[in-house]
Amino acid sequence: MKKKGPTIQDVANRAGLSKAAVSRYLNKSINLPEETGRKIDEAVKALGYRRNSIARRLSKGGSETIGLVVPEISNPFFSEMAEAVEQTASERGYNLILGISRNHPDKEIGFLRWIDDSIVDGLLFVTNRPGNRRLQLDIRRYRSVVLLDEDIPGTVQDKVFCQNVEGARDAVRYLIRTGHRRIFHVTGPVSLMSVKERLDGFRLAHEEAGLPCSDNHIFHHDYSQQFGRDVVRDILSRPALPDAVFAASDYIAIGMLEELKRNGVRVPDDMSIVGFDDTTLAGLVTPKLTTIRQSAAEMGRIGATRLLDALAQPGVLRGVTRIAASLVVRDSVLDRRE
Amino acid sequence: MKKKGPTIQDVANRAGLSKAAVSRYLNKSINLPEETGRKIDEAVKALGYRRNSIARRLSKGGSETIGLVVPEISNPFFSEMAEAVEQTASERGYNLILGISRNHPDKEIGFLRWIDDSIVDGLLFVTNRPGNRRLQLDIRRYRSVVLLDEDIPGTVQDKVFCQNVEGARDAVRYLIRTGHRRIFHVTGPVSLMSVKERLDGFRLAHEEAGLPCSDNHIFHHDYSQQFGRDVVRDILSRPALPDAVFAASDYIAIGMLEELKRNGVRVPDDMSIVGFDDTTLAGLVTPKLTTIRQSAAEMGRIGATRLLDALAQPGVLRGVTRIAASLVVRDSVLDRRE
DNA sequence: TTCATCAGATAAACCGGTTTACAAAGTAGC
DNA sequence: GCTACTTTGTAAACCGGTTTATCTGATGAA
Known part of the structure; x- marks a missing residue:
């Protein structure tokens, strides 16, 4: 035996x-x-x-394994990312080990220890807790960490984000161009870089068009379907409805879609909606969601490439890389020009 | 440094x-x-x-890591499974390493080698290539492999599947009970155990009700959205339409939904549809899909538990475990009894 | 012939733990 | 006081590779 x-x-x-x-x-x-x-x-x-790869690792000091840490994997954005990372890693002879943090800073810090423990040679890291002080301090000690999707302020690692400002600006430009004048923005927590940047894009497009942009047209909470549903109730209780909403995530947009339908508000006839991310869900809902496409796969691929390059040739930092964010027109926006 | x-x-x-x-x-x-x-x-x-965990592994001979091999991770069924597996593994102090086979038998066999290479102590294995002879022969050599979701004939490992027969039977019973008489079945390749078993359930329900069940009401291809779209064109070209379709996967059902809509066939008014799996997508499409729920998470959890138990106490085989498959009623089936 | 050089190969240290077998000191029982 | 355990602890082997420093014998140049 x-x-x-x-x-x-x-x-x-x-x-x-x-x-x-x-x-x-x-x-x-x-x-x-x-x-x-x-x-x-x-x-x-x-x-x-x-x-025996374990013996080999012990004497060489490397594990030929990289890790991907995400808040959850059942979110299609992260699973598409994981798929691309696995692909890239395996092409270069690396294994991929998966860490799911469920947004617990303790777990995230635990995954960083994988590097100390020689379980992985490097880490691709996605966090929604950029504000956590301990994580912030801790992560700086680690080279061979690449940050994806969200920034952690004060860190010096290689980073791959999407063009949040440009994407958001294009979304709102498109809404303005199609005749919308009263646009709400429903988005995540202010602590996230993506939220700040998309908000910047939102404002920018308004300025360009000479449109006012009131703070109480902006709703912060989190990137969840539930918030999408909740915010609809909030919005419907107000005296004047928006003619369009720019949601900073598809999840929010889809939650809104659902709740609006339940309340008899037709999309896009009564209200247009634009999302962000273009996960697979966006093409499946009714009406199909017009959204800003950012490729989780590309982010994963580039991040993994950066990390593997950095492992092969330590010391070369490439700083921040931005991937494209571009408008995908589907059915959730109505052209309101007469 | x-x-x-x-x-x-x-x-x-x-x-x-x-x-x-x-x-x-x-x-x-x-x-x-x-x-x-x-x-x-x-x-x-x-x-x-x-x-140093590597040194520890070398002397102990174990890696405290298990692997999960799936055809793809961006499919929500598998990502939900992965989430549960990671959770279970991490609760018991194990790491999870992810293998994505993209349905290539070579990659699958490569992942089996992880066991030889002491990269993992055991493997949770999902394949859509049960017919591959090499894989079939090879996998028998490995204890500490648990098969999930689909069987590989001739293997003796612990296995976790869902109650395919019962689930399919209940789906069709429900359609019959709500007054449907001409029910088509759209499903995957005959080589898959799940396909055979769901077909059995389909036939069983017909027999129980004393209804005929013709072979040319059954459409085989694969569990994909594309096939769902394609099959609709096929079905619509026939002289007599079904009043209901039992699709053996949500993906198929969703593809059909889309194509039927494009062709002006209303669901459920003109045709009812029942899916299988109840992935997150099912509740998102319009109309919301009535489907058979099998919990990928539960399958992952039970599979991981089996595997970890087997690692802790080798030699005890538990054979096949079946998880529940139960009807979830939403909006894609019309009650046709007058 | 003789010294330098080089290809071909190896012994032994090393990576950082775990484990086995055993030693030394303490203490219980008689 | 003497034997028999127990407690407390250690030296050394081991896991299975990689790597460094070195050795041997052959070839070439002077």
Whole structure:
């Protein structure tokens, strides 16, 4: 029942050589004459030798594994990201280990320890708790961490975000261009960089168009479907309805869609809605959601590439990379120009 | 820049003891007097010692990591499963490493090698290629593999599936009970166990009701949205439309919904639809999909528990576990009884 | 011939723990 | 006082590789 596989010593014995020769040959760190190489190859094949990766990690000090830490994986944005990261990692011979933080700072910090513990060589990190002081202080100690999607202020790592300002500005520009004048913004907590930046874009588009932009047209809470539903009740209780809403996430937009429907408000006839993210859900709801597309896959791919490059060649920081955010027109916005 | 953390030897030195004493104390495999224990604790704290998990794995022979292999992670069914697996694993001190096979048998077999390579102690395995001969032969060599969702014939591992027959039967019973008489079945490839079993349930419900059940009311291809769209064109080209369709996956059902809408066929007024899986998408589409709920999370949780139990106490096989599949009534079925 | 050089290969240290087998000191029982 | 445990602890082997420093014998140049 033991199934102890053959060790490198067994291979060496069979080939009539030393461990060192076999190891170096297998790692291509030595040039051996053809005949010798053949003997090793033969022994490896005959014994079915596979090197023990744990032992290898111990002596090399690396794990050939990277980690991805996300708040949740059942959110399509993160699962699309994970898919791309796994793809990129596996193309370069790395394994991917998954950490799900459920937004607990303790878990997040625990995942950082993976680096100390040589469980991973580096980490791709997404957090929704940028304000956590401990995390902030802690994360700076770690090189080989790449931040995705949301920033943690005061950190110096490589980072990959999307063009939040431009995306939001384009969304609102589009609403203005299609004749909307009273636009609300429903978004997440002010602590998040993406929220701040999308709000900047929202304001920018208003300024460009010479439109006023009141603070009480802005609703902060979180990027959830539930908030989308709740905010609708809030909005409907007000004297004047907006003719459009720019929601800073598809989840919010979808929650709103649902609740508006329940209240007999037709989208887009009575109210237009634009979302943000373009997860797979956006094309599935009715009406199909017009939204700003940011590719979670691209973010994952670029982040993983950055990280793997950094591991291969330490010391080279590339700073912040921005991926595109572009408008995808579907059915949730009505053209109101007469 | 080396950041070499303190080793157990450093702790031993500071506490004036031997490596062995420290190791055994830290692993609670020895009882030391309070005073000595305190000295070790002090040294650990003062030095900020964390044990090197790679070295530990090497000597213990285990990795305290399990793997989850799925065809894709961006499919909500699998990401919900992954979330539950990660949760269960982390509660028991295990890490989760993710393998995405993209349905390539080569990759699947590669992931099995993780066990040989001591990268994982065990594997949760979901495949859509049950027919692959090589995989079939190969997988039998591995204990500590648990099969989820789909079977691989001829294997002896622990397995967790859902009650496909009962679920499908209930779906069709419900359609019959609500007055439907001409029910089509749109499903995946015959090679999958789930497809066979759901078909059995489909037939069973017809028999019970004394209804005929023709083979050319059954459409096989795959569990994809695209097939849902395609099959609608096929069905609409036929002389007589069904009054209901039982789709063996939500993805198929959603694809059909979309294409039916495009063709002016109203759901559920002109045609009722029942899906299978109850992924998050089901509640989001219009009309909301009536479907059979199988909890991917529960499957993941139970599978992970089985695997971890098996690792803790080898040799005890529990065979096949079935999780519930139950009807969730939403808006895609019309009651046609006058 | 002789010294330098180099290809081919190895012994031994090392990575950082765990574990086995055993020693030394304390103490109980008689 | 002597034997028999118990307690407290350790030295050394081990896990399975990688890597460094070194050795040997052959080739080439002077």
